[in-house]
Amino acid sequence: MEIKTYLNEQRLVVESGLERYMLTAAGEHSTFAGHIEAMRYSLFAGGKRIRPILCLAAAQAIGNRPAPDTELLPIACALECIHTYSLIHDDLPAMDNDALRRGKPTNHTLYGEAGAILAGDGLLTWAFDLLSDSKESTLPPEKRLAIIHLIARAAGSLGMVGGQELDIANENKPFPFETLRAIHRSKTGALITASILAGAIAAGADQAQQEALTRYGEQIGLAFQIVDDLLNVTATTEQLGKAAGSDAGRGKATYPAFFGIEATREKARAAVAEAVSALVVFDEKADHLRALAEYIYNRSH
Amino acid sequence: MEIKTYLNEQRLVVESGLERYMLTAAGEHSTFAGHIEAMRYSLFAGGKRIRPILCLAAAQAIGNRPAPDTELLPIACALECIHTYSLIHDDLPAMDNDALRRGKPTNHTLYGEAGAILAGDGLLTWAFDLLSDSKESTLPPEKRLAIIHLIARAAGSLGMVGGQELDIANENKPFPFETLRAIHRSKTGALITASILAGAIAAGADQAQQEALTRYGEQIGLAFQIVDDLLNVTATTEQLGKAAGSDAGRGKATYPAFFGIEATREKARAAVAEAVSALVVFDEKADHLRALAEYIYNRSH
Numbered sequence: 001m002e003i004k005t006y007l008n009e010q011r012l013v014v015e016s017g018l019e020r021y022m023l024t025a026a027g028e029h030s031t032f033a034g035h036i037e038a039m040r041y042s043l044f045a046g047g048k049r050i051r052p053i054l055c056l057a058a059a060q061a062i063g064n065r066p067a068p069d070t071e072l073l074p075i076a077c078a079l080e081c082i083h084t085y086s087l088i089h090d091d092l093p094a095m096d097n098d099a100l101r102r103g104k105p106t107n108h109t110l111y112g113e114a115g116a117i118l119a120g121d122g123l124l125t126w127a128f129d130l131l132s133d134s135k136e137s138t139l140p141p142e143k144r145l146a147i148i149h150l151i152a153r154a155a156g157s158l159g160m161v162g163g164q165e166l167d168i169a170n171e172n173k174p175f176p177f178e179t180l181r182a183i184h185r186s187k188t189g190a191l192i193t194a195s196i197l198a199g200a201i202a203a204g205a206d207q208a209q210q211e212a213l214t215r216y217g218e219q220i221g222l223a224f225q226i227v228d229d230l231l232n233v234t235a236t237t238e239q240l241g242k243a244a245g246s247d248a249g250r251g252k253a254t255y256p257a258f259f260g261i262e263a264t265r266e267k268a269r270a271a272v273a274e275a276v277s278a279l280v281v282f283d284e285k286a287d288h289l290r291a292l293a294e295y296i297y298n299r300s301h
Numbered sequence: 302m303e304i305k306t307y308l309n310e311q312r313l314v315v316e317s318g319l320e321r322y323m324l325t326a327a328g329e330h331s332t333f334a335g336h337i338e339a340m341r342y343s344l345f346a347g348g349k350r351i352r353p354i355l356c357l358a359a360a361q362a363i364g365n366r367p368a369p370d371t372e373l374l375p376i377a378c379a380l381e382c383i384h385t386y387s388l389i390h391d392d393l394p395a396m397d398n399d400a401l402r403r404g405k406p407t408n409h410t411l412y413g414e415a416g417a418i419l420a421g422d423g424l425l426t427w428a429f430d431l432l433s434d435s436k437e438s439t440l441p442p443e444k445r446l447a448i449i450h451l452i453a454r455a456a457g458s459l460g461m462v463g464g465q466e467l468d469i470a471n472e473n474k475p476f477p478f479e480t481l482r483a484i485h486r487s488k489t490g491a492l493i494t495a496s497i498l499a500g501a502i503a504a505g506a507d508q509a510q511q512e513a514l515t516r517y518g519e520q521i522g523l524a525f526q527i528v529d530d531l532l533n534v535t536a537t538t539e540q541l542g543k544a545a546g547s548d549a550g551r552g553k554a555t556y557p558a559f560f561g562i563e564a565t566r567e568k569a570r571a572a573v574a575e576a577v578s579a580l581v582v583f584d585e586k587a588d589h590l591r592a593l594a595e596y597i598y599n600r601s602h
Contacts (some may be wrong), residue, residue, distance in 0.1 A: 023458060031483050035458055035466040089422060094414035113395035117418060118466045121390060121425065125457035128429045132450035134443075141442035142435075148449065149433035156426035157324060157336055165336040165419045182332050 003291040007048070010056060014049040014080060017073040021130050022081075038111040038119040039126070043084050046102045050224075051083050051192060052076030054292060055199035058213055061279075061286035062203035070138040071202055075147060078127040079195045082155050085123035086164070086191075088116050095168060096250070103241035128152070139202055147198045154194030163187025172251035180253050188228075189221030196289075212281050216289065219275035223296050226268040229254035231299065233261065272297040304592040308349070311357060315350040315381060318374040322431050323382075339412040339420040340427070344385050347403050351525075352384050352493060353377030355593060356500035359514055362580075362587035363504035371439040372503055376448060379428040380496045383456050386424035387465070387492075389417050396469060397551070404542035429453070440503055448499045455495030464488025473552035481554050489529075490522030497590075513582050517590065520576035524597050527569040530555035532600065534562065573598040 022043060025033035055076045056068065091098040091106040093113060098106050108116035130136065131148045139147075153159060163186030170179060196217040200210060229247065233256045237244040247254050255264040275293045279286045323344060326334035356377045357369065392399040392407040394414060399407050409417035431437065432449045440448075454460060464487030471480060497518040501511060530548065534557045538545040548555050556565040576594045580587045 029459060031487075032458060032463040032466065034470055035463050039458065089418055092415075092418065094418060114393075114469045115466065117390055117393065117395060118462055118469075120422075122458035122462045122466075124422065124425060125453055125462060129450060129453035129457055132446050132453060134446060134450070141446050144446060145433050145435060145442050149430060149435070152426055152430035152433060156430055157333055157340065157423035158330060161419055161423045161426060162333040162336050165333065165416065165423075168415045168419075169335055186332075 003295050006288060006291065007053065007295070010053045011049045013056070013068070013073070014052040014076055015044070017052075017077040018043060018080060021074065021077050021136065023126070034111075034115070035118060035122060038107060038115050039122050041110065042088050042101075042107045042119065043081065043123065045104050047080065047084065049080060050292075051079045051195040054192065054217075054220075054289075055079055055195045057288040057292060058196040058199035058205075059203035061213075061282050061289050062200050062205045062209060063283075063285050070136070072199060074130050074133065074136045075151075075198050075202060078130045079151065079191070079198070081123045081127040081130070082151070082160075082191065085120040085127075086155075086160055088120040088123070090164060092116060095164070096246070098242060098246070100237070100242050103238075124155075143201060147201055150194050150197055150201070151191075154190040159186050159190030159194075160188075163190070167252070170253070175253055177258055180255070180258065184222060184225040185218070188225040189218055192221040192224060193217030208281065212278050215278035216275045216293070219271045219278065220293050220296055223268045223271035223275065223293070226255045226264060226271065227296060227299050229256055230261065230264055230268070268297055304596050307589060307592065308354065308596070311354045312350045314357070314369070314374070315353040315377055316345070318353075318378040319344060319381060322375065322378050322437065324427070335412075335416070336419060336423060339408060339416050340423050342411065343389050343402075343408045343420065344382065344424065346405050348381065348385065350381060351593075351597075352380045352496040355493065355518075355521075355590075356380055356496045358589040358593060359497040359500035359506075360504035362514075362583050362590050363501050363506045363510060364584075364586050371437070373500060375431050375434065375437045376452075376499050376503060377496075379431045380452065380492070380499070382424045382428040382431070383452070383461075384492065386421040386428075387456075387461055389421040389424070391465060393417060396465070397547070399543060399547070401538070401543050404539075425456075444502060448502055451495050451499055451502070452492075455491040460487050460491030460495075461489075464491070468553070471554065476554055478559055481556070481559065485523060485526040486519075489526040490519055493522040493525060494518030509582065513579050516579035517576045517594070520572045520579065521594050521597055524569045524572040524576065524594070527556045527565060527572065528597060528600050530557055531562065531565055531569065569598055 022040060023029055023036045025036040029036060056072055059072050087101060088107045090096050091101055092108055099109055100106065107119055111119060137144060163183050166183045167187055193214060196213050197210060200213050231240060232244060232247045235244055255267065272293045276290050279289055323341060324330055324337045326337040330337060357373055360373050388402060389408045391397050392402055393409055400410055401407065408420055412420060429449065438445060464484050467484045468488055494515060497514050498511060501514050532541060533545060533548045536545055556568065573594045577591050580590055
C-alpha cells in the first residue's frame with residue numbers, strides 16, 4: 001500500500017478514537033464547556049497522528065493482532081493527547097512563544113495563557129484517565145499498568161518534560177553536541193519510542209522484539225528531530241504551518257547549526273537506515289514500520 | 302492521640318515516602334538537575350500533607366490495614382505530587398500571579414515561568430509514573446488501575462483542572478452561588494474525596510463504606526474550601542504564608558462575599574458536622590478521620 005494512503009487511513013482510525021473517547025462540551029459536562037473546547041481545539045487541529053500510528057503499526061508488526069478498538073485504540077489516543085498537551089505548553093509565551101501551529105493560531109492565542117496551560121494539564125491528565133479506564137480496554141490489568149508506566153516515564157521529567165526544560169535552559173547558549181543529543185533523545189525520542197513499545201507490548205511482544213523496536217524507535221526519533229531541525233531552516237512558514245527559521249531566531253542549537261545542511265541530511269538518512277535494519281527480525285507485517293521510517297526521511301526534501 | 306501529634310507523625314511518614322520516591326538531581330539524572338531541583342523545591346516547601354494523610358487515615362478506618370510502605374505510601378505520595386503541581390500552576394503569573402506560598406517565594410519566582418510550568422508538568426506525570434510503578438507496590442493490578450482512574454478523573458478536566466479553569470474564567474464577574482459551589486466541588490473537593498477513596502479502596506473498602514467516605518470527603522472538601530475563603534479575609538499574610546485578601550483583590554466570589562463572615566463560619570461548622578455524621582458506620586478506627594474534620598474547621602478561628 002502507498003504510504004500516504006496508509007497514513008490517511010490510520011489517521012482516520014485515530015481520529016475516530018479521539019472523537020469517541022474525548023470529552024464533549026455539551027450535556028452533562030457543560031459546566032466545563034470553555035475548557036473542553038480549548039482542549040478539543042488543539043486535539044482536532046489537524047495533526048499527522050504519527051505517534052498513535054506508530055503504536056498501531058508496531059502492534060501489527062508483532063502479529064498477534066490485538067482487537068484495535070478495545071485494546072490498542074485507547075493507548076493510541078492517549079499518546080496523541082500527551083503529544084498535543086506538549087505542543088500547547090511548548091507554544092506558550094513563556095516557552096517558545098509561537099503564534100502559529102499547523103497553520104492555525106496556537107491555543108493560548110485563542111484561549112489565553114491560563115486557558116492554554118489548563119488545556120494542556122487537562123489533556124495530560126485525560127491521557128491517564130483513558131489509559132486506566134477499564135470500560136474502554138480488554139487488555140489484562142498487568143499489561144495496562146506496564147504500558148501506563150512506560151508512557152509516564154517517557155512523557156515525564158526523565159523524558160519529554162525534562163527534554164523541553166533542557167531545550168529552554170540552553171537557548172542562546174553555546175553547548176556541546178552531546179547536549180543536543182540529550183535534548184532530542186528526551187524531548188522527542190522518548191515518547192516516540194514509548195509509542196512503539198506500548199503497541200508492541202499490547203500485542204504481546206517478547207523481550208527480543210521489544211529490544212529491536214527500541215532500537216528502531218530511537219533511530220526514527222532521532223531522524224524525526226533532525227528532519228524537524230532541517231525543515232526549520234529550509235522550508236517556508238507556509239509549508240511548515242508554523243514559524244520557519246524560529247530555531248535560529250531563538251539561538252537554539254540544531255543539527256544544521258552543528259553540521260551544515262548536507263551532512264545533516266546524510267545523518268537523517270543514516271538514522272533511517274539503522275531504524276530499518278533493526279527490523280530485520282520481523283517479517284512483512286513490519287512493512288508499515290519500514291515505510292514510516294522512509295516517510296520520516298522524505299519529509300526532509 | 303492529640304490531632305497535632307498525629308498530623309506531625311503522619312506528615313513525617315509522607316515526607317519519608319516523598320524522599321524515597323522522588324527523583325534526585327544527583328548521579329544518573331544530573332542531566333535534568335535544574336528541572337528536578339525545581340520540582341523538589343515546591344514538593345518539600347513545607348506542605349501540611351493533608352491529602353496523603355487523609356488517604357492513610359481512610360485506609361486505617363477500613364481496618365484491613367494494608368502494608369503502608371508497599372501499598373499505601375506510593376498512592377499517598379502521588380496525591381501530594383498532584384496537589385503540589387496544581388499549586389505551582391495556580392501561582393503562575395497567567396493564573397493567580399502569587400509571589401508567596403507557604404511563606405516562601407513561589408516556584409516561578411525562583412525558576413521562571415517556563416521552569417515552573419515544566420516543574421508542574423513533571424510532578425503531575427511523576428504521580429502517574431509512581432502509581433503505575435510495579436516495583437513500588439504490592440497491591441493487585443486491578444486495584445491499582447481503579448485507583449489510577451479515580452485519581453486521574455478527580456485531578457483532571459471534570460475535577461481539579463476544570464475547577465481551576467472555572468475559577469479563572471469567573472474572576473471579576475458576578476455569578477450565582479451555584480457556580481461557586483461548582484468551583485469548590487471540582488477545584489478542591491474532587492481531589493480530597495479521591496484521596497480518601499483511594500486509601501479506602503487500597504484497604505478493601507466495600508461499596509457502602511466507599512459511599513459513606515464519599516459523603517465524608519465531599520463535606521470536608523467543602524469545609525476546607527470555605528475555611529480557605531474565610532482565612533483569606535480574616536488572617537494576615539504572615540499567618541497564611543501567602544497573600545491575604547487576594548480573593549477580593551482579584552474579584553473572586555467567595556463564601557464570605559455571599560454570606561458574610563459569621564454565616565460562613567456556621568456553614569463550615571455544618572459541613573464538618575455532616576462529614577462526621579457520615580462516619581457513623583465506622584468504629585473507632587475512623588477516629589483520625591473524625592479528628593481531621595474538626596481540625597479543618599478549627600483552622601478557621
